[in-house]
Amino acid sequence: MEPLINDQYTNNPNERILNSVIWKRNIGLPVVGIYCAYAPAELVRAAGAIPVCLCAFSRRTIDAAETVLPGNLCPLIKSSFGFIKTDTCPFYALSQAIIGETTCDGKKKMFEFIQHIKPTHIMDLPQKPDEPETLSTWTIMVHKLKAFLEQTFQKEITDANIEYEIHQTNKKNRLMNDFFKYMAHFPPLVNWSEMYDVFSLEYVSDGDELDQELQSLAAKLDMRRDKGHHIGGDFSPRVLVSGCPIGGDVNKVFKVIEEAGGVIVAMEACSGMKRYSVTIDEGTGDPVSSLARAYLKIPCSCMTPNTRRLEMLDALIERFKPQVVVDVILQACHSYNIESYKLEQHVREKHRLPVLKVETDFTESDRAMIRTRVQAIFENL
Ligand code: BJ8
Numbered sequence: 001m002e003p004l005i006n007d008q009y010t011n012n013p014n015e016r017i018l019n020s021v022i023w024k025r026n027i028g029l030p031v032v033g034i035y036c037a038y039a040p041a042e043l044v045r046a047a048g049a050i051p052v053c054l055c056a057f058s059r060r061t062i063d064a065a066e067t068v069l070p071g072n073l074c075p076l077i078k079s080s081f082g083f084i085k086t087d088t089c090p091f092y093a094l095s096q097a098i099i100g101e102t103t104c105d106g107k108k109k110m111f112e113f114i115q116h117i118k119p120t121h122i123m124d125l126p127q128k129p130d131e132p133e134t135l136s137t138w139t140i141m142v143h144k145l146k147a148f149l150e151q152t153f154q155k156e157i158t159d160a161n162i163e164y165e166i167h168q169t170n171k172k173n174r175l176m177n178d179f180f181k182y183m184a185h186f187p188p189l190v191n192w193s194e195m196y197d198v199f200s201l202e203y204v205s206d207g208d209e210l211d212q213e214l215q216s217l218a219a220k221l222d223m224r225r226d227k228g229h230h231i232g233g234d235f236s237p238r239v240l241v242s243g244c245p246i247g248g249d250v251n252k253v254f255k256v257i258e259e260a261g262g263v264i265v266a267m268e269a270c271s272g273m274k275r276y277s278v279t280i281d282e283g284t285g286d287p288v289s290s291l292a293r294a295y296l297k298i299p300c301s302c303m304t305p306n307t308r309r310l311e312m313l314d315a316l317i318e319r320f321k322p323q324v325v326v327d328v329i330l331q332a333c334h335s336y337n338i339e340s341y342k343l344e345q346h347v348r349e350k351h352r353l354p355v356l357k358v359e360t361d362f363t364e365s366d367r368a369m370i371r372t373r374v375q376a377i378f379e380n381l
Pocket of ligand 1: 270335
């Protein structure tokens with residue numbers, strides 16, 4: 001089957017993004033490194049800067065990180081820190097400012113080790129999203145980020161610019177969500193790796209360009225469908241992958257599911273569909289408050305209670321019709337690990353679907369074991 005995106009970066013979304021960021025940096029646009037879905041990228045863009053996700057998914061940098069950080073820490077945090085310690089994250093090197101948030105304990109303590117290197121702003125993220133005072137506290141934090149960006153880049157961020165960026169985000173999210181229909185198809189017409197390629201387009205194409213790109217990809221996928229080409233077959237187990245963010249060395253979980261004969265039809269994590277799940281109110285006259293309201297709804301396990309995550313899962317299960325949920329937990333990620341029990345109860349009781357919890361790290365040592373467990377759950381479907 002012909003690759004969906006046929007360029008030198010096929011299956012290498014990070015290189016595609018890097019190439020675009022270097023180009024934009026060379027024409028004078030500042031770059032802001034971000035670590036988390038809670039960073040309001042619209043404010044960064046409204047400041048005339050480019051938001052980029054920093055490297056965090058390689059085991060290569062973990063040894064260096066463990067000279068400072070404890071071994072029994074989430075590999076994503078160790079990898080992020082290791083990239084900075086070894087000066088090997090090109091996105092960090094290109095960034096003039098960094099945004100972090102007080103999400104999990106490991107991340108917020110790790111930031112203490114890097115915040116002296118570049119102008120770094122840590123947003124104080126409240127963790128009880130439904131309390132009456134939470135929204136006003138978080139709105140203050142979004143205002144503080146705006147002030148940080150204005151001071152760092154010596155540029156006023158106007159309401160009109162924020163409104164424009166909110167509109168662009170809503171448009172992008174609508175387009176992406178529409179595009180997900182190719183994963184929902186029976187059997188799916190696009191695989192997880194191609195979807196990661198598609199996600200990377202949001203960094204390289206602006207507004208209308210993205211619309212055009214997605215339209216041309218949709219035409220290719222319609223052709224795939226008409227020719228009877230698809231991912232897997234009619235009886236391939238349909239899998240929804242949930243949990244911690246997945247990328248780089250953790251992509252092994254996607255690969256193992258495919259090797260066992262399954263097809264990935266939905267990806268719940270922030271590295272997948274979660275980041276396109278938010279709609280930001282437009283035209284309220286107070287775009288900073290609109291951003292705060294929308295971002296507070298992101299269903300991350302650092303929130304308590306995190307009922308919106310179960311609601312999001314309901315919607316994903318309804319739309320993508322998986323036969324099994326694989327919940328991926330990065331080692332020592334306590335919040336996703338603990339929440340996994342609730343998720344399993346919910347999915348089993350409400351949707352009558354089996355759940356496989358996979359606790360893993362960035363090494364290859366558990367690959368065979370994961371494959372055996374995935375095969376076993378597929379055999380019982
Ligand atoms: S909004 S999921 S990107 S915090 S896996 S470092 S939580 S110990 S990455 Fe995340 Fe933002 Fe939430 Fe999304 Fe900590 Fe867990 Fe590691 Fe994690």
